[in-house]
Amino acid sequence: MSQPLKVGLVGWGAIGRVVGTALARQEVADAELACVVDNRPLGDAAPAEQVAFEDAIERCDLIVEAAGQGVVREWGERVLTGGADLLIASTGALTDDELAKRLLAAGPGRVYFTGGAVGGLDLLQAVRSFAPLDEVRLTTTKLPSTLEQPWMDEELLGRMRSATGPVEVMSGTARDVPARFPKSTNVAASVALAVGDLDAVRVRVVADPAAQLTRHVVEATGPHGAYRFEVAHRPDPGNPATSQVVPYAVLRSLAAIAGRSGQIL
Known part of the structure; x- marks a missing residue:
């Protein structure tokens, strides 16, 4: 330029x-x-x-x-x-x-x-051009405090706050989940944009009090092969909802x- x-x-x-x-x-x-x-x-x-x-x-x-x-x-x-x-x-x-x-x-x-905080998107884009993916799954695991939302009822908040191990907070598609966690699940949207189908990506959001690292696991399968990407990032100390x-x-x-x-x- x-x-x-x-x-x-x-x-x-x-x-x-x-x-x-x-x-x-x-x-x-x-x-x-x-x-x-x-x-x-x-x-x-x-x-x-x-x-x-x-x-x-x-x-x-x-x-x-x-x-x-x-x-x-x-x-x-x-x-x-x-x-x-x-x-x-x-x-x-x-x-x-x-x-x-x-x-x-x-x-x-x-x-x-x-x-953002996830890798493998370039490969997913390439794969989808070759043939449609049969299944795409994303599991995101974060500290409970970073996942609390105004729409949550007292029962769910109580389970998250008192958890001694992983607690599933929400399961849905990449169309549903980012709207419910606007500051914490942009990765779900990024994976779906790479795949080209918001409804094809199944997402699990997990709260884990031991999650010192924010973890994203992407698993995809199709007629051309099977793929798995896992990343674990340190949360930003000033804003733990995002990764450094x-x-x-x-x-x-x-x-x-x-x-x-x-x-x-």
């Missing part, structure tokens, strides 16, 4: 701070942090000017969402129709079929999503978009 990619970062939390700091230090070739959007006054905490969302769209080539599914729903189309590209970290928002269709149809900006690796997945995606040579795609 003749000019660096101007990046607007939405969210200055556990993910945004790492991504924004790396961009400000010019750790991503051909990309620079142009501005930060956040609903809190950041003062000198951010290494770039804090602006309104509308201003970010006007001045940036790429908007990076690191602030939750609500941002994608409220601003996704406006980013794309305004001419900027959009990189989504909160992939759970794309389990809304209507929203996903509108984003894919919008333009001239392009929409990307990052795999997620901002680095965002940075890798940024480097690919900016055109870094030698990138594994």
Whole structure:
């Protein structure tokens, strides 16, 4: 690129701070942090000017969402129709079929999503192009406190809080689960997007008081073979609902978009 990619970062939390700091230090070739959007006054905490969302769209080539599914729903189309590209970290928002269709149809900006805390998505995409998968299963295991939700009844909350071993919190499809755990199960949506079918991915969410590491196990089978991916990440100390690796997945995606040579795609 003749000019660096101007990046607007939405969210200055556990993910945004790492991504924004790396961009400000010019750790991503051909990309620079142009501005930060956040609903809190950041003062000198951010290494770039804090602006309104509308201003970010006007001045940036790429908007990076690191602030939750609500941002994608409220601003996704406006980013794309305004001419900027959009990189989504909160992939759970794309389990809304209507929203996903509108984003894919919008333009001239392009929409990307990052795999976040799970691997093997590139292989699942390749496999599905060869032949449909017969079965895809994801099991996510986290500390009980990171999985508590307002919709849970007292019986379930009590079982989670008093658990001495693993407790299944929810079982469903990748369409259902991310909507019920908007900050904790974006991995389910990422796997489903790679597979190309939200209803084909069966998801189990497990609370385990011994889960010092957040664990995701993906199992898939088809006429072409069988696949199993397992990852175990340290939770972010400031926001245990997300893994420490997620901002680095965002940075890798940024480097690919900016055109870094030698990138594994």
